[in-house]
Amino acid sequence: MASSAPAAAITQQRDTANSLTEDDLRRLYELMALAKACDEKAWTLHRQGRISFVAPCRGHEAAQVGSAYALRPGQDVVFTYYRDIAVGLTLGMDLPNMFLSLFGKEALVNGGSRHMPWHLCHTGLKLMPATSVVATQIPQAAGAALAAKYRNDDSVTIVYFGDGATSEGDFHEALNWAAIHRLPLVFLCENNGYAISTPVSRQMSVTSVADRAAGYGVPGHIVDGSDPLAVYGATAEAVARARRGGGPTLLDAHMRRLRAHTSDDDNRRYMTPEQIEELRKHDPVDEFRQKLIRRGALTQEAAQHLDDTIREAIDQAVEMAEAAPEPDVASLATEVFGVAAGQLPPASL
Amino acid sequence: MASSAPAAAITQQRDTANSLTEDDLRRLYELMALAKACDEKAWTLHRQGRISFVAPCRGHEAAQVGSAYALRPGQDVVFTYYRDIAVGLTLGMDLPNMFLSLFGKEALVNGGSRHMPWHLCHTGLKLMPATSVVATQIPQAAGAALAAKYRNDDSVTIVYFGDGATSEGDFHEALNWAAIHRLPLVFLCENNGYAISTPVSRQMSVTSVADRAAGYGVPGHIVDGSDPLAVYGATAEAVARARRGGGPTLLDAHMRRLRAHTSDDDNRRYMTPEQIEELRKHDPVDEFRQKLIRRGALTQEAAQHLDDTIREAIDQAVEMAEAAPEPDVASLATEVFGVAAGQLPPASL
């Protein structure tokens, strides 16, 4: 077991966005700024040829941080997909491990050198192992919620997925399970309007993923996914509802994907220069920063200081990760099975 | 090609049930009575050990006949499932072939001795090959409708499936395709309240399959599936809508499965004696017969005569089919591929 204890990222939960303190607001902003900075660093590293792949989170920071902030790290169960680093950071994933994972080195979490970069996986944080496969995590999340309900342990499960993922059969099957069993489960769609190059208008004939919920007897809500407070509020409410046995909720958080799909993609192939230009005007991290400054919860200086601190921490993590040794090729054969051929399984798992 | 010309089962289509003539009503009844008699014969043959398997249609006759009667045989495209003999009979499938199929003999349709009994398949009638696999036909029907739309031929595609089938991912994916492309497609759910032993209350958390439609931007309607006129009317309307480019419709025809799931099943394991007794009171064929007699469209004598004629035709078909030779085992290897290894495909398919 390679888990580390959850970092003390979040000390307290509050039911609605209104009840958040100024400390909470600053913490939300810090996490968003951290995620943005990690993303920008990764994008640069990729362009410099120092890493081979990254799936950016730019534009999704508000939704990821806002929703994850409504969870109890290490108690609630979290199924992410490949774009969810801000969820991980909010729950307490540390920078050294994140950058080891980005460089494909032997991190003790996220599948180390074997797995795709930034596909989150951390036992202590109950970040269930993410794969690159679209939508498979959704029925799995229903299963985790079923287990929680069976044990009657008051944890809530949340599952993240994109707008494209809703077309897969697995999305439908999972919603149906969740509805039938009234599972303590929050479906959080990071609806950025695109699945790689396919706009949501070719993905579905309704205007919102939330429209799908009623057909299962599940409440569905559209949320402004660029506003961390809106997302926090909606998630906190859905989590509370799930926690008190009210069953699942489908949240459809609308947002923009500010970059190409991944480092392998070029969005200029399917977006006009105007569309790309427009994206630049909608940075949820900048917007929230301005909002907090206007509100007096943050000063320019504090924000600048935070940026510096983050940059330094990231630079250190990059340096460490890049210098970390390559994995031992003998390790290729480990952890295929837990019990060797011809051996009996342990009496208790 | 082993197709036979479509029998002249239906001469004319009308848009609503109201426009049906008395001839149409009698024809609907004849087809329902024929399907019921085939089913009863098959059930008896199975109990006598003369055939090894049958999936009964009892209770579904009204929905199957009523809906298929709204189609143009040989022009509209039909995807059935394993319980749909009345659809086949309505379109013009002949008794000799039906009983050869039931006995697993070399029928030239329905997959002959290879395939499961009464899994319909007939090129001339555009009865697309049915399998036993639940829900796979639904996306296929979307594909057929896509082809029709691409060619701009004015055919409509209809697809039949059960309430259980709606839980499969394929149902969802197909509805989504149909909605996005506004396909000329009618989804007809034969909702008998059970998937084998699983009641619909454990299959979904909504009370009607029709509830699912809105989430795709598709109209959905509940229909009395025990009333052939109601089903005919709803299907004719949906077909007309599809034909004029209005896109898909989901019809949820509620009915009762009067027997066990198949000859392999025993419904006394999961239904109370009272529930089973209750089923006996709801025979859609008897009900429609009484209705026509009350209305003066049918006499007791004519109905009796029809029963005799049907019985005779079925007995003849059974005799022929049972005596038909077993297939040649050398035929096992045929029709795996259309082009042999090392051969070039024909210039045109």
Added chain:
Amino acid sequence: MPTFLEAIREGLRQEMERDQRVILLGEDLGEGGVFRATEGLVERFGRERVIDSPLAESSIVGVSIGASLNGLVPVPEIQFADYIHPAMNQLVNEAAKIRYLSLGTFHCPITVRMPFGGGVHGGPFHSQCVESMFLGIPGLKIVIPSTATDAKALLLSAIRDPDPVLFFEHKYLYRRQRADALPNEPLPLGVAQVRREGKDLTIVSYGAMVHVALAAAEAASREGVAVEVVDLRTLCPLDRETVLASVRKTSKALVLYEANRTGGAGAEVAALIAEEAFEDLDGPVVRLAPPDVHFPFNSTLEQAYLPTSDSVLAAIRKLAAY
């Protein structure tokens, strides 16, 4: 004398008694399932542990995976192995990779029970042998018992195993195989069993075909050919040592299986022998299996499709005379 089917039921009951975390889920399970393997269990353990699932295999496996990641030990049933295909993505891309890609920090203790196999007038969609498809997938164990005793003992190990196990139950054996008494202890996975000893020729098989092999071996013995029959019991792990030891002794190998000839587990076993026991071979490694066509419904065709003790005997004669 309990049947193979009762052995399965007993195995499920025993594990459910022993371990609260074991739950069952699948289509119609609550009412006993279409083969009645779970009959009585809902009454004993309640609907929270014996779950009638919606008709949706991908989620039956997906939900099981998720429940296993969150501390349960799910035993999903796929009503017929023919219907595992909708769940292929969850099995191959997810369940199989969890331990490896999480460096062992997570694992996925699910046992997917699947009635499979022919000889029961099931036709093309209720007879298939799909086990071959999983053979090259690292991270999935494949168990195929041939006796009632093994059925229970291997089921115990499968459920206790910390990784995903595909547990194939041959429908033909459900009511035809019986044990004097059922074991209460698990058998390790990856240990083949020599069902009959012989010095002239080895038949390697698994599942229902083991009994066909034994019948043919009995007939061959009357012709003076001593056939050894190795029952693999698990395809993964594959007990290479027992197979190779037998072939080294007899110098002749016939691989008998019920899946389509091409690409089946028989190909793997034959390739293993050809690579590792080449020096000891006194004849070609012969494979006997159904032809590369789909499983037919008609019983005349079904009989022609499946290997029989006669066709095995003919192959024995030919190889023995080589």
Added chain:
Amino acid sequence: MPTFLEAIREGLRQEMERDQRVILLGEDLGEGGVFRATEGLVERFGRERVIDSPLAESSIVGVSIGASLNGLVPVPEIQFADYIHPAMNQLVNEAAKIRYLSLGTFHCPITVRMPFGGGVHGGPFHSQCVESMFLGIPGLKIVIPSTATDAKALLLSAIRDPDPVLFFEHKYLYRRQRADALPNEPLPLGVAQVRREGKDLTIVSYGAMVHVALAAAEAASREGVAVEVVDLRTLCPLDRETVLASVRKTSKALVLYEANRTGGAGAEVAALIAEEAFEDLDGPVVRLAPPDVHFPFNSTLEQAYLPTSDSVLAAIRKLAAY
């Protein structure tokens, strides 16, 4: 000199020009697809023939099947072969069985294009070789070109073939393989190609590994070992004759493939040789393939995972000396 990728694009364009019934469908196809294989085709043929599908593989194949039954000739693309699994049910239970179970009255002319294979830093979900899973499925043809020329010629036959064809395009070859000029005529499916002649040892391979084999053969020739390299080109139909003729000539066989060692197509080829060319063999049938673990992301691990010309050369030396 057109690349392998351009050969694919050209093949698609040629067939679409020739036959109105040919349509393309898949994720992101309209914008050229993630590998740009369909670039320019939407401009040429319109969105009715080059369809951006929803993100749902089961329906990509299911819709293709239905369209084919109703007169079209669909060429669906699965964005990565790793994501064919959600469509397994439609392929294996449906497409593969249509001709057989309808006695040939219906057939299903679809060509499922799938970029596949490793060596491209793709990690566990963008590198898999899934072709082995389909090997035992009657009714599915499996085509795996290794050159740009073959890529086009075999794609033409695949599209014209009246039955379902799985067409695997190795991502490593997309931009690395070039042809002098592209053929306009199809090549028959089921005909292997001897890429290099030699008398001492046969390597049977397919896909990107063919080039690894050729590099190793070149190195071996400098050591005096004449290696023959057989490129299968199609796994189904499998050109047994060409394989067996080569092995009968050289008496030594090495099967090289990129799928996991166990259960792969290599097992089938090895089993074939062990059964049919036993008399001619002067050594064990050796298989060289990646280990039975998942495809790793890190490139040091990736290099250790994949066979290389060095590891093949070592195997050649050992077998030649046998």
